[in-house]
Amino acid sequence: GAVVSQHPSRVICKSGTSVKIECRSLDFQATTMFWYRQFPKQSLMLMATSNEGSKATYEQGVEKDKFLINHASLTLSTLTVTSAHPEDSSFYICSALNRPRGEYEQYFGPGTRLTVT
């Protein structure tokens, strides 16, 4: 149980284009999902907290107009990287919040490798 999927797993796009990444909780409902970015040999960095039915909360230094987050249902959150630049190339990981045994637990997706050329 508590499976989180991401699509696509890999994407290559040209500079200036937009890319949408989907995060789905497959067997549970998640009112809260998180988006992380991970650069090579670095730890995961939280970008934003996505709440179903409301606006996302962005971490300091993350441009909300560049990284659009939509959490339209209890099982789906999307991250759209707009006007992508090569420096946006990274590994993007989502997680979904669940309470399997009373305690909150984050379940991570498999990640999406974005390469901007």
Added chain:
Amino acid sequence: KNQVEQSPQSLIILEGKNCTLQCNYTVSPFSNLRWYKQDTGRGPVSLTIMTFSENTKSNGRYTATLDADTKQSSLHITASQLSDSASYICVVNRIYGGSQGNLIFGKGTKLSVKP
């Protein structure tokens, strides 16, 4: 400053050998500490989670320890297998209850198990 430091940065061991990974943290207030395994190009998978009152927790060949007084944790891997090759990440949850995205991640220890 809330930080999680892991050592060593990387480690190479032979298949069948044991190893111990270290994690020191300065996160406060502390709720719980988690160890994750992250295969290359994949998302993290939870191995153990411990609250401040727990000293040790096992998950198969993985045993985590926690000393909340010294703010240190370790992950011991017994009888390593080739499939253990991955990054092991120590994560500290900064608040109680909600766990609303207040996870502080270490940079991980990259373990390579050689035949």
